Amino acid sequence: MTGDDVPEAAVDPVTTVAADLAQDIGGFIRTQRMAAKVSLRQLAERAGVSNPYLSQIERGLRKPSADVLAQIAKGLRVSAEVLYVRAGILEERPASPVRDALLVDTFINERQKQMLLEIYDSFRNENTASQAGTASEPAGTRTSGASAPKSSADEASAAKQSAEKPGAGRPAITDSDPGSSH
Structure with missing residues (x-):
């Protein structure tokens, strides 16, 4: 040595x-x-x-x-x-055309770039998490209170059912209505 x-x-x-x-x-x-x-x-x-x-x-x-x-x-x-x-x-961070465009933009300052990148990343993370959550749910179930978008067949069926009910499409008159004649 x-x-x-x-x-x-x-x-x-x-x-x-x-x-x-x-x-x-x-x-x-x-x-x-x-x-x-x-x-x-x-x-x-x-x-x-x-x-x-x-x-x-x-x-x-x-x-x-x-x-x-x-x-x-x-x-x-x-x-x-x-x-x-x-x-x-x-x-x-992973390459992204949005991130690249922000980083080379000369009309915004560094602080603004960092804030926009943080917002962009938070949206991406939120969407990735929600996509992962929806992918693991069984078909036809949702964990949020939102309902699935209706198809035109569903809307037609609902319209037909309401048309078959007596008084459908007309407001119900109750005792508390000011227009009631009791």
Whole structure:
């Protein structure tokens, strides 16, 4: 064993993962900055962070907070969600054309995008849960108070039955009616 070798037991997996994420987010920010043809100094100014701090983030020496990532996202004109996922702050969500359209929309700000995404996700989750609930019910039963939509045959049958009843279609007169003549 040389002086450079570190026993496996001494390597902290949490520290290793955190360092990898910091390197990954830093490299991603650098790639995005270069693709946008923005200098380090320009991005630091746009994001409201110091030039040396941004340089350290890009080199993987610092792991930025969610607030700093949001500021950098604004400076790069990308979604903060993309940076959050890269940094390991958020879980990656399944691809969706609605989500993609919201994330690239330049007419709404990051806060509005996040709110719309939360609403959209809650609707999707609600619909997924209700679809799972209806799929497991036996045919012809419902657990909610809503009735099944009637077919035209059902409506015709109901109309025929009410027409056969005496006084059907006319309001019943009771003692409490003001128009009653007693």
